[in-house]
Amino acid sequence: MSSTNDVALELAGGGAAEGTVVVADHQTAGRGRLGRGWWSQPGGSLIASWVLRPALPPDRWPFLTLVAGVALCDALLVVSGVKATLKWPNDVLIGEAKCAGILAEARPPGAVVIGLGVNVSGHVPADAAEGATSIVGAGAEAPRRSDLLAEVLRAFGAFMPNPASVLPRYRELSATLGTRVRAQRAGGGSLTGSATDVDEGGALLIDAGGEIVRVTAGEIIHLRTYD
Amino acid sequence: MPDVEAEMVANVWKVLVSPGQAVSAGETLVILESMKMEIPVESPVDGTVSAVNVEEGGVVQEGDIIATID
Numbered sequence: 614m615s616s617t618n619d620v621a622l623e624l625a626g627g628g629a630a631e632g633t634v635v636v637a638d639h640q641t642a643g644r645g646r647l648g649r650g651w652w653s654q655p656g657g658s659l660i661a662s663w664v665l666r667p668a669l670p671p672d673r674w675p676f677l678t679l680v681a682g683v684a685l686c687d688a689l690l691v692v693s694g695v696k697a698t699l700k701w702p703n704d705v706l707i708g709e710a711k712c713a714g715i716l717a718e719a720r721p722p723g724a725v726v727i728g729l730g731v732n733v734s735g736h737v738p739a740d741a742a743e744g745a746t747s748i749v750g751a752g753a754e755a756p757r758r759s760d761l762l763a764e765v766l767r768a769f770g771a772f773m774p775n776p777a778s779v780l781p782r783y784r785e786l787s788a789t790l791g792t793r794v795r796a797q798r799a800g801g802g803s804l805t806g807s808a809t810d811v812d813e814g815g816a817l818l819i820d821a822g823g824e825i826v827r828v829t830a831g832e833i834i835h836l837r838t839y840d
Numbered sequence: 841m842p843d844v845e846a847e848m849v850a851n852v853w854k855v856l857v858s859p860g861q862a863v864s865a866g867e868t869l870v871i872l873e874s875m876k877m878e879i880p881v882e883s884p885v886d887g888t889v890s891a892v893n894v895e896e897g898g899v900v901q902e903g904d905i906i907a908t909i910d
Binding site: 661679720 | 847848850851871874875876878879880881882885897901902
């Protein structure tokens with residue numbers, strides 16, 4: 614399959630119902646955010662996308678990517694005992710290495726597709742991405758991919774009646790809050806400060822020398838003390 | 841002469857059309873990005889792009905006019 618998001622978007626365009634799930638063993642044209650590639654290994658990754666028809670105004674849709682991140686972290690804990698954390702907005706980390714990515718795409722007028730790629734087992738090539746790992750690479754036992762997917766969808770679905778209810782859990786799982794970060798600002802330049810909170814819109818609040826700046830897009834870099 | 845408005849605050853990831861270009865209803869004009877969600881903005885009508893008011897790498901606020909289709 615080229616990409617589960619592409620197939621799910623096509624199905625959504627054809628009227629597929631909420632909850633339609635597309636699963637692949639691996640992808641030939643996996644996509645990460647902003648057109649980046651997403652590598653997967655036959656048998657070694659969980660690759661899935663699902664269709665939503667949210668009863669939310671479109672400006673609330675991006676918040677669903679935070680819900681997906683929490684659902685995936687909680688599912689990893691239940692299925693594999695792995696304590697994963699979230700780098701804002703929804704990179705799933707084990708330690709400081711990324712083990713899963715989430716790519717959400719809207720399909721106007723009313724559908725959203727949420728896709729995820731989880732490195733479950735096997736070897737992550739050195740050139741796949743800087744700081745990448747897998748569940749097995751982090752020392753945990755490989756879960757059955759179907760068990761992991763079922764738990765992700767269950768956890769995600771449990772938050773859907775009230776997506777904002779995910780925020781307390783999101784804050785607990787955040788690897789970003791409390792750290793110094795650099796945010797790339799759209800339109801150029803960057804901003805450095807302390808990540809203080811995530812608001813009800815999902816935006817990251819950064820205290821930059823006493824001024825609180827609300828960041829909704831772009832890349833965040835976690836700074837270490839020596840940066 | 842429909843104006844195409846941004847429905848949310850977002851980064852402008854891709855601009856796929858330029859003024860003078862013919863577009864069909866449902867064709868993607870611009871792709872926005874917010875919190876790792878990619879949001880295509882589509883033309884509401886068949887027509888010709890008369891103005892594009894955003895640039896790749898820029899930011900739109902809710903209600904900003906992204907493009908105008910004649």
